[in-house]
Amino acid sequence: MPSDKPHAASAEQLIRRTEALLHEQIPLTRAMQVRVVRFDDGELELAAPLTVNHNHLGTAFGGSLAAVATLAGYALLWLLVEDPTCHVVIRRSTIQYRHPVRGDIHAVCRQPDAEAVAAFRTHFERTGKARITLPVTIAQDGRTCVEFEGEFVAVR
Amino acid sequence: MPSDKPHAASAEQLIRRTEALLHEQIPLTRAMQVRVVRFDDGELELAAPLTVNHNHLGTAFGGSLAAVATLAGYALLWLLVEDPTCHVVIRRSTIQYRHPVRGDIHAVCRQPDAEAVAAFRTHFERTGKARITLPVTIAQDGRTCVEFEGEFVAVR
Numbered sequence: 001m002p003s004d005k006p007h008a009a010s011a012e013q014l015i016r017r018t019e020a021l022l023h024e025q026i027p028l029t030r031a032m033q034v035r036v037v038r039f040d041d042g043e044l045e046l047a048a049p050l051t052v053n054h055n056h057l058g059t060a061f062g063g064s065l066a067a068v069a070t071l072a073g074y075a076l077l078w079l080l081v082e083d084p085t086c087h088v089v090i091r092r093s094t095i096q097y098r099h100p101v102r103g104d105i106h107a108v109c110r111q112p113d114a115e116a117v118a119a120f121r122t123h124f125e126r127t128g129k130a131r132i133t134l135p136v137t138i139a140q141d142g143r144t145c146v147e148f149e150g151e152f153v154a155v156r
Numbered sequence: 157m158p159s160d161k162p163h164a165a166s167a168e169q170l171i172r173r174t175e176a177l178l179h180e181q182i183p184l185t186r187a188m189q190v191r192v193v194r195f196d197d198g199e200l201e202l203a204a205p206l207t208v209n210h211n212h213l214g215t216a217f218g219g220s221l222a223a224v225a226t227l228a229g230y231a232l233l234w235l236l237v238e239d240p241t242c243h244v245v246i247r248r249s250t251i252q253y254r255h256p257v258r259g260d261i262h263a264v265c266r267q268p269d270a271e272a273v274a275a276f277r278t279h280f281e282r283t284g285k286a287r288i289t290l291p292v293t294i295a296q297d298g299r300t301c302v303e304f305e306g307e308f309v310a311v312r
Contacts, residue, residue: 025212028220031187056181062246063226064184067219090218094250 060101069148216257225304
């Protein structure tokens with residue numbers, strides 16, 4: 001049976017390359033100890049430990065949650081575009097903090113449906129610029145704690 | 157002529173105490189080198205250097221901008237409540253990235269009008285819990301680059 005998953009070795013390489021890119025290009029990701037955990041089944045997961053990302057209440061700091069969610073969007077878009085000349089920027093975002101995150105941060109950015117991705121890619125290839133809205137959730141023990149939605153723009 | 161400004165020495169003490177609180181309680185603020193710059197005329201200003209907060213394009217990282225804006229809201233609310241037993245949390249926020257920030261980050265949280273602050277304080281004193289919406293702007297060379305609005309809750 002054919003699989004939609006990227007080839008295992010190549011997926012692992014993509015993950016390591018993306019993490020290295022984040023650490024090189026955005027120094028705060030090193031201080032936050034952000035890791036790229038997985039990229040499969042149309043989802044990209046980033047993680048960051050609570051020890052360096054907690055707030056005055058010992059739960060995850062809202063700014064860290066917003067930053068990890070933003071990074072998950074950036075990283076998914078880099079992986080979707082697969083064009084080294086492409087720049088990704090964020091235009092706007094909304095974030096709902098529903099419940100405190102009491103452990104390490106795990107942010108999952110879900111790739112939009114195939115039709116939306118195809119429309120985004122076609123527009124990017126034709127004009128060198130395209131925008132897309134990406135949802136990110138941060139859950140703990142099966143409960144959604146944080147919901148983020150960001151509008152990102154890719155520019156060649 | 158009477159002045160609305162807090163007494164100079166006490167304002168400086170408040171600033172230093174707030175900065176120390178941020179650095180002690182939220183470790184990421186040390187990595188981000190966040191400073192409390194001023195608290196006067198109903199405005200609280202935080203700053204953070206570009207050198208440790210830049211992104212892959214050499215401009216301020218969206219996650220740092222969101223984090224500094226969130227901190228400006230927290231800090232203003234701490235200063236408004238003046239109750240050491242009070243916890244401040246963020247419920248939701250929206251952020252618009254209008255222009256890239258090409259230098260150090262300067263985030264200004266403006267205190268809502270006197271009526272809104274009085275209503276917030278009365279509700280907090282009566283029920284031990286109150287919410288307030290706080291706007292934060294990040295400008296450079298007189299141009300607003302980032303607009304943030306956060307809903308914060310103070311709980312005793």
